[in-house]
Amino acid sequence: KSGPWEVECLDIPSDKKLLLKKGVVLEAKKGGLLKSRHFISICGTGIVIAGEGDNVIRMRKTDYMKDKATYPKFDDNRHGIGAGKGGAKDWWVRNVRIESCGGDGVCLTSTRRVWLDRIDFYDNLRQALTIGTGCYICYLTDCKFNYTWGQEPMSGIDVENWTENCTIGEIYCENCEFADTHISGLVLATSTYEPLSMYFKNCE
Numbered sequence: 001k002s003g004p005w006e007v008e009c010l011d012i013p014s015d016k017k018l019l020l021k022k023g024v025v026l027e028a029k030k031g032g033l034l035k036s037r038h039f040i041s042i043c044g045t046g047i048v049i050a051g052e053g054d055n056v057i058r059m060r061k062t063d064y065m066k067d068k069a070t071y072p073k074f075d076d077n078r079h080g081i082g083a084g085k086g087g088a089k090d091w092w093v094r095n096v097r098i099e100s101c102g103g104d105g106v107c108l109t110s111t112r113r114v115w116l117d118r119i120d121f122y123d124n125l126r127q128a129l130t131i132g133t134g135c136y137i138c139y140l141t142d143c144k145f146n147y148t149w150g151q152e153p154m155s156g157i158d159v160e161n162w163t164e165n166c167t168i169g170e171i172y173c174e175n176c177e178f179a180d181t182h183i184s185g186l187v188l189a190t191s192t193y194e195p196l197s198m199y200f201k202n203c204e
Helices: 061-066
Strands: 005-007 010-013 017-020 025-028 038-043 045-051 056-058 079-083 088-099 104-108 111-122 127-132 136-141 144-146 155-160 169-174 177-179 184-188 198-201
Touching (some): 025 038, 038 045, 088 104
Parallel strands (some): 025 056, 038 079, 104 127, 111 136, 111 144, 127 155, 144 177, 155 184
């Protein structure tokens, strides 16, 4: 059934699939993200989120920006999809639009082996995608990183190590589009002691 379906937040455990039937929209419930940093938390291994077509994962960016009474922890940011406590590995998100998030569209930390395929990032607050500390082996294919605005760094992809002695490794980006972000398409926010490998092909 098409949406929007209003939900507070979702925790997806290991070896589960969230399949969105054609046209389904998941929308953050007003006031519903006071206990979680993520609208959808990936909590484990072997997790798949996939859409059949015309699917949207949507938050309430403009509400968060103007309504501090309802969202008192907004300064901590509220991301669309991210790893839960303890990290995550071997997960896949495919064929959805992620829009109007109160922080990042997707925030990857303590994550190993993730594949984002055919994701349309649009109108997110800080950036479309953060690749942060402890993220290792990240595949990005046929994604669009568009129209990021609201709070710096306002970028498409932000590679952001929290400290220099932490590691991020192996980022592959192919057939992706960067457009209309208010500052940058790609930001390397910090340096690291360890080498960082990044591969881009057919991106614009």
